[in-house]
Amino acid sequence: MSAHPGRLPLLKRLSPGHWTAIVWGGAMAFACVDEFFVLPGDYVRDGQAVPGFDLTYASGPILLGAAVLVLTACRLLRGRPLVAYALLLLGSVLGAGLLGQADEFPLVQFLAPDVALYFVAATAPRRVSGCAAGMALTVLMIPPTVRLSGGGSINTAAQLAVALTVLVAWLLGNSARRSRLHAEQSRAQAAVQAATAERLRIARELHDVVAHTIGIVALQAGAARRVIDTQPARAREALGEVENASRETLSGLRRMLGALRQADAAGAPPQEAPSLSDVEELAAATTAAGVRVVVRWHGRRRSLPPDIDLSAYRIVQESVTNVVRHAGARSCLVRVDHRDTELTLEITDTGRGPSGDGSRAGHGLVGMRERVALLRGEFTAGARPEGGFRVMARLPLPLTQSTRSEEPTSVAS
DSSP: OOOOTTOOOHHHHOOHHHHHHHHHHHHHHHHHHHHHSOOTTOOEETTEEOOSSOOOTTHHHHHHHHHHHHHHHHHHTTTOHHHHHHHHHHHHHHHHHHTTOTTSOOGGGGHHHHHHHHHHHHHSOHHHHHHHHHHHHHHHHHHHHHHHHTTOOOOHHHHHHHHHHHHHHHHHHHHHHHHHHHHHHHHHHHHHHHHHHHHHHHHHHHHHHHHHHHHHHHHHHHHHHHHTTTOHHHHHHHHHHHHHHHHHHHHHHHHHHHHHHTTTOTTOOOOOOOOGGGHHHHHHHHHHTTOEEEEEEEEOOOOOOHHHHHHHHHHHHHHHHHIIIIIOOSEEEEEEEEOSSEEEEEEEEOSOOSOTTOGGGSHHHHHHHHHHHHTTOEEEEEEOTTSSEEEEEEEEOOTTOOOOOOOOOEEEO
16 A cells, blocks of 8 residues: 555654664664674673773763763754754764773764764755864864874774765765755756746737737728728728727736736636637638638648647737738638648738838747747748748647547638
8 A cells, every 4th residue: 555645754754863863872772782792703701791891870971961962963953053063973972982982983983973964964055064074073083193192002994984984974965965956956947947938928929919909900090091081980980990909909918917927826817828719700800900811721620739729820810910911912811721640821812922121021920930840840931923922830730639520611701
């Protein structure tokens, strides 16, 4: 059976202080067993192991004091690492002195400081962990120095091995700290890049919406100006279309800008994005503005992934907007072909084609090209040999795309 999803395994729930206390207690128990009991291969005399120290009435208070210092250090290890590490070293010195090993620290007696040093180096700044490592090396050097100054001898190799464990613990902890910082920086950069990409997407949406509406407004305003004296009713109707288009676009802009300002608001309802099925409504609105748009569907119409659906609509919208603003044509043709492996869009007109100032090669075509490139498709745009302009986009479909079949239709608006 699987573990409870809200609970971590016991080993993962243990804090650095818990691990340090466990290691210190285990080291003390191991030292006591090694001193009081005959282990295989130990030196014996008269059938008994030779103890390394003698218990006295002071042994109990010393052991209790060492335990209190170590437990206090374990509680302070997260908040005050240097103070905690100093107390841990003092407790380890008392424990080693109780076992008669204060003149030369054996490796087992320095395991707890090594474990604590790893956690300090992994969580604290390098300056703090460096001070802790210096404290550990200083404590290791004092007893051998005092003994050598008194004419005694030491086990140099053993002491160097213990000092090496201090360096290894610091290096491992520092490496873990650097890996954690790198992971945090990577996550922060990914979040910034995601936010930037989302804002660029919204900027493209704003460009598409505003460009299309401005084209419609300009067309309707021009028609109203031409007939305002001869056909006041027609001019009033055109001005009404201008007002409606302006209000709708202004509401859309407010929603998008509100989404930008409250991007991190929890529970905000998502705005419904347009889809390829809205192309007919777009064609009807453009036709009402004076440029006839014919939409022809080929193949089996089906549901599309949201990114492809939205991009396809925006490509058609931007192309129709360019026809209204730049082509000077009275009509254009939109072909939507649902194929087995791709969606093909083709928008053609019979206008005057690209002008010499390159007005059609502005941000609209760049935005369409970027959309298609992000979807790993193909995009072409340019003048037609017979006159006019042609935009074509091929958007590959996922292999697992469901094919909800519909009857092919041809809609002329």
